[in-house]
Amino acid sequence: MTQARSRVLWQQELAGAFTAVEALLDFLGIPAAGRAGVLAQASDFRLLVPRGFAELMRRGDPHDPLLRQVLPLRAESAAADGFGTDPVGELAACTDGGLLRKYHGRALLIATGGCAVHCRYCFRRHFPYATLPARGALDAALAELAAATDVHELILSGGDPLLLDDHALADLLGRVAGMAHLRRIRVHSRLPIVLPSRVTPALGRLLAAQPQRCVLVIHANHPAELGAAAADALAALGEAGVTLLNQSVLLRGVNDDADCLTALSERLFDCGVLPYYLHQLDPVAGAAHFAVDDARARTLATALRSRLPGYLTPLLVRELPGAGSKLPLL
Secondary structure (H helix, E strand, O other), X not given: OOHHHHHHHHHHHHHOOEOOHHHHHHHHOOOHHHOOOOEOOOOOXXXXXXXXHHXXXXXXXXXXXXXXXXXXXXXXXXXXXXXXXXXXXXXXXXXXXXXXXXXXXXXXXXXXOOOOOOOXXXXXXXXXXXXXXXXXXXXXXXXXXXXXXXXXXXXXXXXXXXXXXXXXXXXXXXXXXXXXXXXXXXXXXXXXXXXXHHOOHHHHHHHHHOOOEEXXXXXXXOHHHOOHXXXXXXXXXXXXXXXXXXXXXXXXXXXXXXXXXXXXXHHHHHOOOEEEXXXXXXXXXXXXXXXXXXXXXXXXXXXHHHHOOHHHOOEEEEOOXXXXXXXXXX
């Protein structure tokens, strides 16, 4: 299969994603009685779910943990103390050039505002992407990065940076390839999970050819997300020499269960991925119904430490505005 053909396939798949709640629920065979009184009537944060990801959901189950992550509910409109539109203080960390500088030795570039799936708990669901520099106006950010010799790791985030096609991604990576002070490129992406067709041989070669070591941090919250297609995509990336890590968010009604989290770590390792972080929910407006209290979170973390070897035990953390690192919840 040619690179152009592969590129068309994943873009076509994304174009066919579910964008209407009724169409998704009809596809899943969820009866009308299961919809009344709980669905959001309208939302600025629209539904977006690739069909391949929807196919992993349980038919007829309105409480399926994958569905819960993407289904707009009326609970999103309820005000909650401490939940706001900039939950981790990113706007204050934005530089004039468009980089995010929060932690020593690292800089984050929002490569695109687009995603392949809209997760209802997303900490950037209110982020002002429209104010970011256009794709053709990255010169200021990259010039700032080139001059920041104290930065040793560039983090590509979004949105989802793998939503860039191979040409655009190659252009971006090529522009940082000669920055000798950069040791690593870290890419944060949910696409290998929700749109695994994006992982083509060409993408693997592109990441493998980068002079800086590439680390790909995926985002899976539940073992059911790691179906056969995602496993194949992750295996291909591992074979290309990409280091694979996973970060999860602790979500009420999705994965707040020791058996589920244990199974997730085991399934990740089967797919060649090491667990990295288990995040306490960032307090973003519209997501309070996903929150798990700290006492419960610590109990779950203790259970994982007793069941799993250290290398399969994600670190339970919280991010606070202005903090110099993510903070472990011990």
